[in-house]
Amino acid sequence: MTFLLRRLAGLAVVLVVASFLVYGLLYLVPGGPMAFLLGNRSGTPEQIAAIREQYRLDDPFLVRYLAWLGDALQGDFGTSLVYRQDVSALLGARSTTTALLVAYATVVIVAVGVAAGTLAGLRPGRADAVISALASAALAVPTFVIGVLLVIVLALGLGWFPVFGPGEGFLGRLHHLTLPAITLSLGSAAFLARITRASVREELGREHVETARSRGLAERHVVRRHVLRNASIPVVTVTGLTVASLLAGSVVVENVFALDGLGSLFVRAILQRDFAVVQAVVLVLVTAFVLVNLVVDLCCKALDPRLSR
Amino acid sequence: MTLLDVRNLGVAVPAARDWRTLVDGVDLAIGSGEAVGLVGESGSGKSMTARTLLGLTPPGARVTGDIVFDGDSVTGMSRRELRALRARRVAMVFQDPRAHINPVRSVGDFLTEALIAHLGHTPTEAQARATRLLADVGIPDGARRLRQYPHELSGGLLQRVMIAAVLAAEPELVLADEPTTALDVTTQSEVMAILDELRRERGMAMLLITHDLALAAATCDRLSVMYAGRIVETQESTALTATPRHPYTSGLMLSRPSIDTVVDRLPVIPGRPVAAYESGDGCAFEPRCAHAEAHCRDRRPAVQDLAGARVACVRAGELTLQGDTA
């Protein structure tokens, strides 16, 4: 319990620091916030007044920051300068797309990575060599290159999958998300396979596994109850870190496949200097990242009694 | 009656290009209820010998010779037969309980696992039995201990848990691989006493593997001394300590500090112990032996009978070696 409280406090600190930096960055821009917010647009005096009003540019910095943070905590991230809409409304639907993509990719990563890694760990020889080679190759190819390759081969060449767009209905969406999810998951699945393989290998050589064998327990029992159980601890940690990094990876993948998620919104907002949106997306990404890490820590504690002290 | 009969046992593991011999020409016999000590320095092959008896050799290892347990050849056993042997008839106590008990499973899991898998106990029966076993090894609050995890127990307690797990299987033979070496000095004798007492009560035979000759002599009926993968001497414990026949045995005894005698400097055996594959054609101990002569280098000394002892030293007959002075 104290552990959870401590972690939550740490989480809050990270979020406050992150939000402060994200907010403060606006003022580091050459030419000050006004030039930044207007960007390439030339503002009418009314627009300028509206921006000064919205961003409380006449108040002291800390007051402005706290007011912004207070609003953000209530889900109000201000208004987009480009879309002329509430930022939270812009985020809402797009978060679902991104969350669906990340969830889909997570399933692929865990299924493929853990299965391949376990197989490679338990069966030295050909299976191991093939899986390890594939994993090394997959790790060297950047996500967006994988995406482009998949588009060229599977969508343009073979026509198995739609190239771009969101799709209709849940199954339609899944179909449309399949290539993006594979793209997003390949490198991470390879990484997870490596970690799983190493972890299984290490546990197989552990003394307590020898004890279990010396007691005449069936090999399947030994592998399941001792090798895999213990090997799962680092695997869960890495899975969590991977999922967290998928949040960042989705920015790239959404742009390859022209999916309208948080990531493509983010990139567009940066290009259009739509700062309210940039701030909100960063805050959402960081929050999700930290929350996933917290969940991972909790899982690890549940799996490893040595950590509960 | 002979329970375990080992003849000319050899173990070799694959190295870069050839084989590395770890155990070579070992003969060993243990009767029902008898305790035999296998004494040697680290790297002498004693642990490998014990593991080979259970078929726990490293992957790719080559085992030669015969291991016969109660009339059945262990080397020729199928995996299923080997599992049955390990489950019910021969059990092993390992050196470091902290490493040899799964750290993420509770003590209860560790104790009941085999009871449920092999003896068909229900979890509840197994729990009750495990609590009684813990009481037998001197852990009174068993029910609480079962819920704890290995890192919450001291090394001495954990080793008792390991002993309890071995007793649970009611084996005919216990292989104890340095059961007290990893423990605090203060708990060593306690744990050893519990192990020895309980196995005597239950009529189990024991192979005690240790580097501590005095401990082995105090616990076991008969001792075999191992050097570089071979047994160099076998005698009854009392006879061996009084009249060692092999220079190595004598050296082991003299290099131990004694509380009774004051010496300026403890005699040591010069040089370092070698593994079987490192030794040359002659007697493996020859380079370190104070009594070595030129012909010791010619070939491996054969094992010979000498007044109740079995010794692998060409000069055994002519030497009079110093035993334990105490």
Next chain:
Amino acid sequence: MTATDALKARRTLRLPRTAPALRRLGPLGVVAAALLAAVTLTTLLAPVLAPYDPDRPDLFNALAGASPEHLLGGDALGRDVLSRLMWGARTTLSGPLLIIFLSTTIGTTLAITAAWAGGKVDAVVSRLLDVLFAVPGIVFALVAVAVLGPGVPGVVLGLTIAYTPYVARVVRSAALRERQLPYIAAAWVQGRSAVGICVRHLLPNLRPLIIAQSVSALGFAVIDLAAISFLGLGVQPPTADWGLMVKSGLDSATRGQPLEALGAGLLIALVVAAVNVLGDRIGRQEGELR
């Protein structure tokens, strides 16, 4: 044999200094090193080697497939894909090298300062690193771009901030370990200054580790910079850059000319694979030294 004879014998037997290094890399490592050398040489000699001006549009070659004149065809503007690929390694590789140089320098300085000073300084640095770890690296880069505007400077700044904590964490723990060793105490007793000991003793001993760490981080930096260029936020058109070429090549691929995207993608993957292999080999040697 006298001592001088022995010395002579050793001198004649001694192989060129590079030979053992190559042998330690193993066959795959040598292939990787050769590949990187070839890519670097090609891009440096691109003004001589490239068959065409990489920036010259040629409407007759727009989206053209492979032909004897244009071995890899043309891009959407008809620029020669092969020539652009030859030039493209410049930005694709120099940016990551700069990022690694900066993050390694800053990270090492922070780490050694923290490890040496200990106490409050160490605590502050460690907390700072924790906070930086709490944010995915690419987000730093994107935020920096948001502030400084699209282009290489923002990305380099952002990725340098993102990579520094990784360097710092590894070096700090190694420096803490190293600091316990007696030779440091010996130098201290001899009256050397703290900075002197750090520079003359600690740093050389940490060097293999720092090099191994930098090489493996370089692979990630290549991927990250290329990805950001692909998003349109890093290297800006019309520069010939592999990341950008994957982006424009994707567009060309939907219109029937996949060679640009495939070529650039393959080259990025090969370079990253080569860097990873080298990092792995160097890391393994570092492991053996310890």
